[in-house]
Every structure is written in structure tokens, then in C-alpha cells.
Amino acid sequence: MIAFDAWQPMLPPDLNPILADWLLTPDSLTNRLLATHYPFSVRLIGLNHRPPTHDEAAMLGQGVEQVLCRQVCLRLDGEAVIYAASVCDSSDREWCKTLDRGGRSLGFTLFADQAPFNRSPLSFRRLQLGDPLFHAALPFLISLDETPCLLSLPRPDHLWARRAAFSARHGGQLLVQEVFLPTLIAKLTPALSLSNPTGSR
Numbered sequence: 324m325i326a327f328d329a330w331q332p333m334l335p336p337d338l339n340p341i342l343a344d345w346l347l348t349p350d351s352l353t354n355r356l357l358a359t360h361y362p363f364s365v366r367l368i369g370l371n372h373r374p375p376t377h378d379e380a381a382m383l384g385q386g387v388e389q390v391l392c393r394q395v396c397l398r399l400d401g402e403a404v405i406y407a408a409s410v411c412d413s414s415d416r417e418w419c420k421t422l423d424r425g426g427r428s429l430g431f432t433l434f435a436d437q438a439p440f441n442r443s444p445l446s447f448r449r450l451q452l453g454d455p456l457f458h459a460a461l462p463f464l465i466s467l468d469e470t471p472c473l474l475s476l477p478r479p480d481h482l483w484a485r486r487a488a489f490s491a492r493h494g495g496q497l498l499v500q501e502v503f504l505p506t507l508i509a510k511l512t513p514a515l516s517l518s519n520p521t522g523s524r
Contacts, residue, residue: 330378330446330486338483342508346447346485352397352405352501353430361399361510367426368394372413376455379410382488382498389413393422393429394459404507406460408500415495422497429499433489440497443488450482450502457482460502479505 334343348355356363375383375390383390390410396403409429411418421432433440450457460482486500 328449328451330448332444332446334447339508341512342483342503345503345507346483347445351430351434353428354434356397356399356404359399359511362401364398364401365426365428366396366398366403368396370394370423375410378455379498382486383410383412383496387412391419391422393424395426395429397428399507399510402506402510404504404510406502406504408456408459408502409497410500411497412495415493417491417493418495418497433497433499439492440489443490445485445487448484448486450484452480456484456500456502460504 334346338346345352345355353363353365370391370393372389372391375387379390380387389412391413392408392410394406394408397405397407407429409422411422413419422429424432432438433442448456450460482502482504484500484502486498489497489499491497
């Protein structure tokens with residue numbers, strides 16, 4: 324069995340500082356992306372029921388047999404920069420209703436003024452090849468015209484992700500997992516050397 328890195332409460336000190344700053348964003352990534360000079364959009368990848376991964380079951384509860392998973396790409400100027408997979412117990416009607424929102428950003432609801440949700444502290448993970456989240460994110464590195472947007476970038480051997488659980492008044496939880504793609508750093512720092520766009524540790 325492959326041993327993947329565990330989720331951690333802190334980032335390594337030698338991580339690319341620009342990437343670290345984005346990973347540590349305390350509130351909505353949607354709002355921060357909107358604040359860039361690039362056009363922002365959300366691409367809905369899918370809304371599907373499936374068994375939870377080991378990590379998801381550990382966060383949502385071992386009794387959860389099926390989750391509703393909403394997969395999206397957050398894009399700047401048509402290029403995917405963040406892949407997000409948000410999951411809740413399939414039997415939780417309130418959170419399932421929240422996830423069934425088409426291409427509207429989830430951040431607008433979770434971080435709205437006086438939103439009735441509590442968020443757990445952020446945790447971080449260095450995703451390796453073969454990790455379920457890495458595997459889920461990599462195929463969606465595409466641009467608006469469906470051509471690969473990493474042709475000018477080296478294929479990453481790891482990606483960085485963060486996650487947090489949102490709790491609602493009815494007691495259910497929503498797990499939001501966000502994977503930061505190399506295109507984010509490349510787009511925000513065009514002059515940056517692309518030899519190590521995902522940082523090191």
C-alpha cells in the first residue's frame with residue numbers, strides 16, 4: 324500500500340512563498356481570485372454520488388457510506404488554477420441542496436455575511452502521484468478551448484492542497500478540498516522561473 328503524506332496544520336518553511344500565501348488565504352478563494360486582474364469563472368466538472376475516500380470518511384464520520392461530491396475548477400482567464408472537491412453525506416439534505424448549485428461559486432454561500440456555518444482550521448497536504456486528489460485534479464488542467472494549459476509547464480510530481488470542514492446548525496458537515504494547480508503561480512508571476520512551480524519542501 325502506498326503511504327501518502329498526512330494532512331498537516333502547518334506548511335513547510337521552504338515552500339514557495341507565493342503559493343504559501345495563497346494556501347493560507349483565511350477566507351474565500353473566490354473573492355481573492357476575483358480581486359486579480361483576470362476574468363474569473365467556475366467550471367462545473369460533476370455532481371455525483373460515490374463512496375467516500377479514506378480521508379473523507381475520517382472527517383465526515385465512519386458511518387458515512389455514500390457522499391455527494393461536487394467537483395469544480397476555479398479559472399482565471401479561462402485557465403484552471405484551482406481544483407475543488409466538496410463532499411457531504413448523501414443523506415444530508417441541507418448540504419446536498421447547497422452543493423446542487425450549478426456553476427455558481429460555493430464561496431459566495433460559505434463566506435457570506437452572517438453565514439450560519441463554522442469552519443474548522445485549515446490543514447494542508449503535499450499530494451503525490453497516485454493520491455486520489457492528485458489523480459482527480461490533473462486531468463482538469465485545461466483552458467477555455469479545451470487544450471492542455473500545461474504544455475509550457477513541466478508536469479508536476481506533486482501538488483499542494485488544503486481542506487477544511489464546515490459545520491451547519493443542523494449538525495451536518497461539508498468537507499471542502501482545494502488543490503492548487505501550477506497555472507496559478509505561473510499566471511500571477513509570469514516572470515517566475517517555471518522549474519519548480521509547485522514549490523518544494
